[in-house]
Amino acid sequence: MAGAAPHVMVLPFPAQGHVTPLMELSHRLVDHGLRVTFVCTEPIRKLLLDALADDKKALDGIRLVSVPDGLADGDSHRDLGKVLAGVLGRVPGYVEELIRETEASGENKVQWLVADATMACCFQVARNLGVRVASVCPSSAACLVTSLRIPQLIHDGFFDDKGFPKRHGTFELAPGMPPLRPTQMTWNIDGALEGRRAAFELAFGIAQVTDLAEIVMCKSFHEAETGAFELCPDIMPIGPLFADQELRKPVGQFWPEDASCLEWLDAQPEGSVVYVAFGSFTIFDPRQFRELAEGLELTGRPFLWVVRPDFTSGGLSKAWFDEFQKRVAGIGMIVSWCPQQQVLAHPAVACFVSHCGWNSTMEGVRNGVPIVCWPYFSDQFANQNYICDIWRTGLDVTHGDDGVVTKEEVKAKLERLTGDKGIAERARMLRDAARKSVNEGGSSYENFKRFVDLLTE
Structure with missing residues (x-):
């Protein structure tokens, strides 16, 4: 590959369950010769560094930078509503600033924003600056498909335009996908109404801007969610992700691990x-x-x-x-x-x-x-x-x-x-399918290769 390695900015949503898969992905991109800047909010950067203790070298080629999280002094990071409002309202501006500053500092230009699907609010600012966008869903394909189907679900009368349930019972988007209850959607969070509204806005935002991403990936594998992947064949499974076979690389834990x-x-x-x-x-x-x-x-x-x-x-x-x-x-x-x-x-x-x-x-x-x-x-x-x-x-x-x-x-x-021997046997079969998918020639392996080729073209 001629010239400098492409510079990729990786952006997770500020929560443990999102940072881990995006950190795993970053290690894999570094292994393929890419330059990775990992962007997290300030409190999370501190947690990551504290948890690594003396082993800062473990990040091994991943440059950790931070942006403010948009919360006011004294706001709790456990108040999901406040966190979501900060992400939606202020983080896109901070990310735009960071991309501009990186370029002005003579660093390699950021060519790609590899962003958590939940950070879809940042896709447009990246595109405006000529940065290409790849979307990574750290949850199931079913979860992503459900977000993409929100306009249809509103049209079909399951929810009003604020995400409140209008019908009871369960619905199924496709055979082989989990049946869903309108009261158990991702945006149904406890606490103040503003929080719920922000959570719905976030999920709805994914449906509105996913087409700004050139590629949409998911931390899953084909055999686990055939129904969801048939419904949305454009979503590419690249999972189950892990940083390295030996499980030695740090995956962005917020607390020190008791080994x-x-x-x-x-x-x-x-x-x-x-x-x-x-x-x-x-x-x-x-x-x-x-x-x-x-x-x-x-x-x-x-x-x-x-x-x-x-x-x-x-x-x-x-x-x-x-x-x-x-x-x-x-x-x-x-x-x-x-x-x-x-x-x-x-x-x-x-x-x-x-x-x-x-x-x-x-x-x-x-x-x-x-x-x-x-x-x-x-x-x-x-x-x-x-x-x-x-x-x-x-x-x-x-x-x-x-x-x-x-x-x-x-x-x-x-x-x-x-x-239960039947459960044990089915768990083994699913394990074998998962491992096959990430091994050479497997569907997730091939999809990941396609992704790296796109980033380096």
């Missing part, structure tokens, strides 16, 4: 451990937290449980938790964050209790790990439908009339899941 759990796993029998993790956003109230804890204890199985410092909404008795940890000390390990990709690839892991974020879902799939589904919000309900109803590689939990999943239910579901 001691890998040694602990080494000491457990093959296929014995229940791995429990609910991503970066889920919050449990103290009662639900206790029921989950005691349910894990009741199974009598070894378990590895990720409990973020902000995982419970307060009010959990420290004395109770200390006592619980003492009781399970020989059998359970609790960490605040862990290298999940390495954990799910570990032979000791039997199953995964998950919030069903798409990254977690794909990581479970590519390792053939059956999943107990416990979705929290957004696209996680559709992902649960894939796991439980379409792939049939997991089971969902049943909430009681009071909305709580009891310890007895936790124990019963884990026993059913770990004893």
Whole structure:
């Protein structure tokens, strides 16, 4: 390839589940000789650097830069409404400024903006500056297809023009796609009305500007979502993505990983451990937290449980938790964050209790790990439908009339899941299909090659 390597600016939405796949993609682009500038909001850049601690070299060719996040001083980064309003209202202007500054500084001109589909609000500013746009959907193809179909869904009377449901029951966009409830769409978020409005605007924006991107990719693979890819053949699956085969490269974690759990796993029998993790956003109230804890204890199985410092909404008795940890000390390990990709690839892991974020879902799939589904919000309900109803590689939990999943239910579901040979076999088959797709000659492998050829032409 003659001349300097093309300069690509990579732009994720500012949340853990979006930063990880875009960071994985960036490592792969660097491996193919491209220059990558990874753009995140200021608070997220700080989290990434703090989590890397002394290992800044690990970013290996990825230049990390930041833009303001558009939030006012004192606004909470857990207030999704405020985050969305900041992204929509102010981040496009900051990205435009960054592209101009990069060029003025004598840096290589930015040739491509490789942007998270959720950052579609930035596509036009890039195009105005002569920068080509590639869109990457870090969630399922079904999720992207649903956003692209919003105008049609409004026309068909499922929603009003603000995204509020007008019809009940479920609808299915295509055979083999998860049935959806109008009340469980990605923009149905709790909190102030402005937040919900911003979430809908964001999803609707994807439908309006996707044609500004020259290529639209998705972190999925053909066999996992044949219905969605048939409905929208222009979406190219390039997943399941991972940074490198050895799972050594950092994938943009927001918290330092406790790698001691890998040694602990080494000491457990093959296929014995229940791995429990609910991503970066889920919050449990103290009662639900206790029921989950005691349910894990009741199974009598070894378990590895990720409990973020902000995982419970307060009010959990420290004395109770200390006592619980003492009781399970020989059998359970609790960490605040862990290298999940390495954990799910570990032979000791039997199953995964998950919030069903798409990254977690794909990581479970590519390792053939059956999943107990416990979705929290957004696209996680559709992902649960894939796991439980379409792939049939997991089971969902049943909430009681009071909305709580009891310890007895936790124990019963884990026993059913770990004893179900059919689920285990289907999980293995889906794993094999996932691995085949990213290996040489596989559909995702070929699509990724096509993408790199486009960036370097």
